[in-house]
Amino acid sequence: MAEVEETLKRLQSQKGVQGIIVVNTEGIPIKSTMDNSTTTQYANLMHNFILKARSTVREIDPQNDLTFLQIRSKKNEIMVAPDKDYFLIVIQNPTDEMNLTEELQMEKGKQT
Template sequence: MYIAGIGVSRRSRTCYRLNHENKWEGDRSIIPFSEDMSDVEETIKRIQSQKGVVGVIVMDSSGRAIRSTLDDESTARHSALLQQLCEKSKSVIRELDGSNDLTFLRLRTKKNEIMIAPDKDYLLAVIENLSS
């Protein structure tokens, strides 16, 4: 069984992300994305249950939250800023090497770690409290 916790398969430890064809895409295999939203909810719950995870946000490419475990105010603030951070990071990567692209972004501060898995149409962001 595969788990997309931060887009990582429990069995193969492969990083996955949702591509434009609604398939989980990773280095080792492609897992069809279920039409059933309960699978998405289950995955979000599984990520949220990990020690230290404060919130999970799934947003579209423009930064609008599609699903979040944070309150509305935090969701709006995080999704807008994280989308901008992701776009700026993509731009920097392309400036450095035009044939390269951003696939995963990890930002660590004194208090939190934010992990972002961007794709063409979606971004998955996980916020983790480092002190817990």
């Protein structure tokens, strides 16, 4: 668990990161740096979106799986690293120039 805490601290310290949410496979937030209302909103909406995206990827190619999802709007950039037991959701300000996407993908690679 200490490794998870260290990873979350490192991600949260990145410039522009507004929040981090860890959601289990049922869509229930198990860890968050955001308030309860915002956490619940993101967890519910992103859980449904991730399930649909994963299903779409598998429909296109049954041998494939969703490994990373990035959504960018004018106000936020939402990055999701799904795993078999949880989803890691990071919300950041898209105007801050950084390469958090690569760091998230590297973290995902360490756990597989």
